Amino acid sequence: MTSVSRQDPRHGVGGKSVIGGFFVIAALAVAALYVRAILFTPLEAKQGAAQKIYYIHVPSAIGAYTAVTITALASLIYLWLKDERADRMAEASAEVGLVFMTMVLITGPLWAHKIWGAWWVWWDLRLTLSLFLWFVIVGYLVLRGAIEDPAMRGRYSAVLAVLGALLIPFIHLSVYFSMAHMHPDPVVLKPSEPSLPREMLITFLSGIGAFLLLCLALIQSRYRLSELKDEMAAVEAERGY
């Protein structure tokens, strides 16, 4: 992830495509997971095919949380060092996190409907937390879109990201303690057996691996896009547009 050379506008981001080798590997990993989950993993007795949603719901959540963690850390680094690369990373990671979080919010209700009979369950910690994190990320991206000065944009969004990270334990605890009485154990959506049989476990773990790769690959691609955008802005500023 190279820094953009401002001095010479002839050089784009080294002619590197935003979609690189890493992404291809990640995409293949996800495709392999699909094949394994659909064709080679047994159906769960009580929930049937719907349970297989688990293999993309949880990995999406892990990808989402990874991405927002990167945003929060990059934001802290930006506030401390004022390095614009950190700001670019925060932005890239946030957008990717939004995509993953959206998938959590889509797959969650699809699965919840089959096992709990309701599309939305407020006592499910992961779903509720994901919903409010989704709003924080949207707010973050809208805030960025509403500020033109890059320095102010970087500062403001970094502050929001750090505050958002601070918010997470409070949402977790307030959901847990206000919803606890509605459900025996405030849990996260998970298959009814306490532990997965070996075949399913392997699929599950490979799912996590594949989606983590996808998350990192997408962040890398999106970061390159940020570099391109900044380069464009620099060129336009130079020419007085």
Next chain:
Amino acid sequence: MDDTQGVFRAAYIIAAIVYGGYAVTIWLRAKRIRERLSRVNGRTGEPGSGPAR
């Protein structure tokens, strides 16, 4: 279990579309910026950044 196949297929298909589609939007946005960059550079006679490898 009624129609568990339905939600399962829906979820997997939506995931493929959303993640794949997002990658495509990144690629498209990059393409658009690269074109603008080469136009801007080309206007002043400087060689533009070459085609993406």
Next chain:
Amino acid sequence: MEARPPGTLSGALLIARKDLAIEFRTRTAFFSSLVFAVLALTIFYFTWDESIVTPNDRAPGVLWVVLTFSALLGLQRSFGIEEHDRGIDALLVSPISREAIYLGKAIGNLIFLCAVQTVAIPALALFYNMPVGRPLVVVSGIVFLAMVGIVAVGTLFSAMAVNTRLAELLLPMLSLPFFVPILMSAAQAAARVFAGRPVSEVGFLLKLLVAFDIVFIFACTLAFSFTLEE
């Protein structure tokens, strides 16, 4: 004779007094909030069938809707009034510290909200035939704790939003997720107190509220300096 610059607290109080004096002159935000409160009370009263959901059950919900929206009204104003003549520059040049500016604005907002609630809560009790007594006093205390949190976060976001293109959209949009733990804890606690449960039962929710308030007052005071950096 050398004048010493005001300390943080006195600086804050100066600013709070200034803001409240401005608001007191026109009282527009205050009356808008009251009108909204009455409107909400009325609408919520008539939207449910009394035999199915008693007014007593609805009251807690109305309370928090009124609080949140009047808070947003007041918060919107809080830095909005500085926008007109770039009043914020005058504040920054003055010897008052940035922390004091933030705290002053926040205290002003809190007092504003208290004033609105002083009318809204009795109105609620009156129109919904709520038992006036210890539960109502406890709930007022819970409302106060919630207001502190709302004001802490809202004042910061008001300051940030006012500098952007989408100010009116951004303040509620950014605040919403942050209000959630406040409202969830406070509303659940208040509902249980209204239902006659002992205060000890809601102990943990109250502690969570207080923790939120303390953490975010510190965090937002710190964050405010970052947003004003030249």
